[in-house]
Amino acid sequence: MKIYPKIRKATEKDFYVVQNLVQKLNKDQYNKYDKSVNPDFALSKSGKKYIKKIINTHGVVFLAEEKNIVIAFVLAAIEPIGEFRLINNYCEIDFMWVDEEFRNQGVGSLLIKSVENWCVKKGIKRMRIIVDFLNKKALKLYKNQGFKEYDIILERDL
Numbered sequence: 570m571k572i573y574p575k576i577r578k579a580t581e582k583d584f585y586v587v588q589n590l591v592q593k594l595n596k597d598q599y600n601k602y603d604k605s606v607n608p609d610f611a612l613s614k615s616g617k618k619y620i621k622k623i624i625n626t627h628g629v630v631f632l633a634e635e636k637n638i639v640i641a642f643v644l645a646a647i648e649p650i651g652e653f654r655l656i657n658n659y660c661e662i663d664f665m666w667v668d669e670e671f672r673n674q675g676v677g678s679l680l681i682k683s684v685e686n687w688c689v690k691k692g693i694k695r696m697r698i699i700v701d702f703l704n705k706k707a708l709k710l711y712k713n714q715g716f717k718e719y720d721i722i723l724e725r726d727l
Contacts, residue, residue, distance in 0.1 A: 571674050574676060576632070576680065576683050579624055579642070581624055584624065587630050587644065591644070592612060601704075628660075640668045641668060641677065643662060643683070645662045645684045648697075660687075660693045662681070
């Protein structure tokens, strides 16, 4: 069943809400998929600076609210590409999280569409997201939204 939450752009007043959501996501990533993820990134000096930079200048954060409670968010940033591609930049979705109670109800799709519309207004031609290979539900969502493999990142612990 789809729900239709209110989607709004976060402002600096939402900093602590966004920080808390990034914290939840990173702890989840650490516990389920990747022990190299810093579960306390959002609380660190660099994490706080990064979130503030995205909200204020470098990107966008959209919040999904149901009955005035934030149930999901997406944080995306404009990133330069370099001369090896024929486009100057892309928008990378760095963080996205939907409360478990509201998953599989279209909330993630609404957030991605919000970022897409924001990108179009900014003249950005490509969106990107890096997803943990083991996170099959997220991979399915992103592929259903038109994302496809362009690059494959391989890593190895030493």
